Amino acid sequence: MNDIDPIIVSALRERAEGAVHVEQLLAASRRRGVRRVRTRKILLTSGAAAAVLAVAVTATLIPRPHTTPPPPTTTSSAQPSSSPSPSPSAPPLHRPAVNSTLPPLTTTGKVGEGRQIHLDTVDPQATQLFWTSSTDREVLQVFRGDESSTEPYTAYTVQMHGTDVPFMDSLPANVREEDLTINNRPARLLYTESRGWLRFALNNYTDGQVVVTFRDAPVVADTIRASVLEIVSWLRVDHVLTCAVPFRLAWAPQGARAEGCGASTGTSPLLDSVRQTSWIELPAGGSFAITAFPRGTTEAVDPNRTYAGRQLEMGPDLWKIDIDGRTYGLEPSTTTLTDDQVMHILTSIEPAEPTIDPLAR
Amino acid sequence: MISFDDYVRLRGERLVRLARVLVRDRYLAEDLVQEVLGKAYARWDRISRVDDPDMYLRRMLVNSHISWRRKRSSSEVATDIPSFYPDRTDGADIGTETAERDAAWRLIADLPPKQRTTLVLRYYEDLDDATIARIMRCSPVTVRTQAMRALATLRARLAGTPALNRKGDTRR
Numbered sequence: 001m002n003d004i005d006p007i008i009v010s011a012l013r014e015r016a017e018g019a020v021h022v023e024q025l026l027a028a029s030r031r032r033g034v035r036r037v038r039t040r041k042i043l044l045t046s047g048a049a050a051a052v053l054a055v056a057v058t059a060t061l062i063p064r065p066h067t068t069p070p071p072p073t074t075t076s077s078a079q080p081s082s083s084p085s086p087s088p089s090a091p092p093l094h095r096p097a098v099n100s101t102l103p104p105l106t107t108t109g110k111v112g113e114g115r116q117i118h119l120d121t122v123d124p125q126a127t128q129l130f131w132t133s134s135t136d137r138e139v140l141q142v143f144r145g146d147e148s149s150t151e152p153y154t155a156y157t158v159q160m161h162g163t164d165v166p167f168m169d170s171l172p173a174n175v176r177e178e179d180l181t182i183n184n185r186p187a188r189l190l191y192t193e194s195r196g197w198l199r200f201a202l203n204n205y206t207d208g209q210v211v212v213t214f215r216d217a218p219v220v221a222d223t224i225r226a227s228v229l230e231i232v233s234w235l236r237v238d239h240v241l242t243c244a245v246p247f248r249l250a251w252a253p254q255g256a257r258a259e260g261c262g263a264s265t266g267t268s269p270l271l272d273s274v275r276q277t278s279w280i281e282l283p284a285g286g287s288f289a290i291t292a293f294p295r296g297t298t299e300a301v302d303p304n305r306t307y308a309g310r311q312l313e314m315g316p317d318l319w320k321i322d323i324d325g326r327t328y329g330l331e332p333s334t335t336t337l338t339d340d341q342v343m344h345i346l347t348s349i350e351p352a353e354p355t356i357d358p359l360a361r
Numbered sequence: 362m363i364s365f366d367d368y369v370r371l372r373g374e375r376l377v378r379l380a381r382v383l384v385r386d387r388y389l390a391e392d393l394v395q396e397v398l399g400k401a402y403a404r405w406d407r408i409s410r411v412d413d414p415d416m417y418l419r420r421m422l423v424n425s426h427i428s429w430r431r432k433r434s435s436s437e438v439a440t441d442i443p444s445f446y447p448d449r450t451d452g453a454d455i456g457t458e459t460a461e462r463d464a465a466w467r468l469i470a471d472l473p474p475k476q477r478t479t480l481v482l483r484y485y486e487d488l489d490d491a492t493i494a495r496i497m498r499c500s501p502v503t504v505r506t507q508a509m510r511a512l513a514t515l516r517a518r519l520a521g522t523p524a525l526n527r528k529g530d531t532r533r
Contacts, residue, residue: 004515005484011465012485016378018387025377026369028395033365033402300498304412314411317404 093129093265094273095120096241105237111160111206112136115261115356117241119160123234125151126265133243134260134279137161152223156212156231163207167199178225182232189225193218198228202237244354245278246271246292247328251348253341255283258357266294271354272326278358286336290349290358293327301327307343314339321346362409365402372415373398376422382481383426385470397421420496423482427474468518476511479504 096117103109105118117131118138125144132139140158145151159167172192180187180198187200198210210231214224243261259281266273277291293299301322303311313320319330319342328349330342337345352358363371373394380390401408401418411417469477475497482493483504490501490508497504 004512004519007462007465008469008480008484008515011462011469012382012481014462015466016381016485018381020374020377022370022373025373025391025394025398026366029369029373029398030365030402032395032399033405036399036403302495302498315407315417317407 093126094267094269095129095265096131096243096263096274099240099242102240104239105160105202105206109240111138111162115243115258117243117263118237119158120236120239120241121158121231121234122236123231129265130262130275131241131243131264132260132262132277132279136165152214152216152219153212153227154215156210158231158235159209159211160202160206160237163201163205165207167207167209171197176221178221180225180229182229189228191221191224196224196228198232200232208232208235242354244356245276245290245358246351246354247290247349248352248355248358248360249280249290249345249348250350251344252280252359253282253337253345256280256359258359259287261356262289262291264294276354280359282336284336286333288330288332288337288342288345290345291329291331293329295326299327299329305343307340308347310347312343312346319343319346321349323349323351326351363414364409365405368409368414368418369398372418376418379419379481379486380422380426382485383423383478393425394422397425416492416496419486420498423478423496424498427478468515471518472511472514476507476514479507480511483508 099116102113102116105111109118111118112133112135115133115135117133117140119131119140121129121140121142123142123144126142127145128143130141138160141155142158143155145154171190172195175190175192175197178189178191180189180200182200183202185201187198190197190199195211195213200208202208210228212224212227212231214227241263243263245261257280258278260279262275262277262279264275272292272295275291275294277289279287279289281287299320301311301313301320303313305312305314310321317331319332321328328346330346332342376394376397377391380394381387384390384393397418401421408414408417469480472480478497479493482488482496483490488496490504493504494501
């Protein structure tokens, strides 16, 4: 035994002592679980929103690139910008390639068009961005700052959709409302003491929403208002980013079709440093997501299944396979897929040139 | 398959005790376990089907601890932890031993999260390096490296900690 082993053991054992009220633990855990299930159901009513949930679960495990210190910010000119490129103070995040063949939202572009990305931000403290794009909805999720950040919020979500598509959020009963003007168009701020929702019209056919949760409740209305206007001032809608995945599927259930895609910023210009996801819709309802994880992340495969001679990891909500040193994951958002089908799909992943439709023949 | 309620009744206490030695603040430890169990509840039908749900929950707890940045203000405290513990009845030098253990705990708590986690899994959970590696999603070599660094740090700090230095002549 090591010389200091007994000290460590006794210190840890004593630290762990004390009563544990299991029934109270069970009740509190169930409450949180029920809330989580309710949120998931709300999110899953939107195809692309499923991506946000997956991203939220795993984002904290993804290495964050270092960012530059934030410049002074103002909230007086809170409107989405149409300047041609991010400001020089934007952090060195490597984004998906610009697709110059499609018009941006500032001209004739439409949300979800061609399953590409029409949203971007020059948030000076952004450390990781996640986009999802589906037929009628796009979502940008922003993580910002580091562990020592003193900012009132460390993450927020921006959603864009057509004016005929409803907002999906379930607002609490105690929400307060305030009318604002953004870019000479009416906007509405809804807020509680810990969350804020800013709903605004980007143009005649696109509505937007910023959702931000604050770390230290209660937060005063002035802070919430300033924060959401600040976030809007960082938005960029003047270019289109490519949303593609670096693989194709040699097999999928009959009638499956690509419904949406997702991408993240990367730690380098290399394509395999980003997270790329494709959402596949099943004809019987439900969907599944296949994600190519960045190389070198914590998503290593720990095999516990073998299928067709290939090693797989079956987890409770994510199945994984290693192909040529890169991890690919399959997340079923439905129970209609059998384990055999999941394994069949996973083993049919073939690395390929980036494509927006991994099922295209 | 074990139900969520049965699992928490059977293993919840152990998870809380593990969290207490992973997290500095005892209330945050409770909060962390509730958060992890809340996540598990939402997908229990799948978790209960994996080969070793207990291993999976411990992995969730450890990974959540390492990546956890939330503050106590957002916590939901459901347990009532006493701030004192009953005295021992075996006549031992309670004051000195308590001071020694407190000092040792402070040194352990000051270690970086991954090093602290490695020591906790090795010394409190009594797991081998291969199992620790699976929980922490790293190689056994990394586990040994983390443990070696943690122990080296603790040894270096022992000399400057009076409560632990009193028995310097009796420790090899």
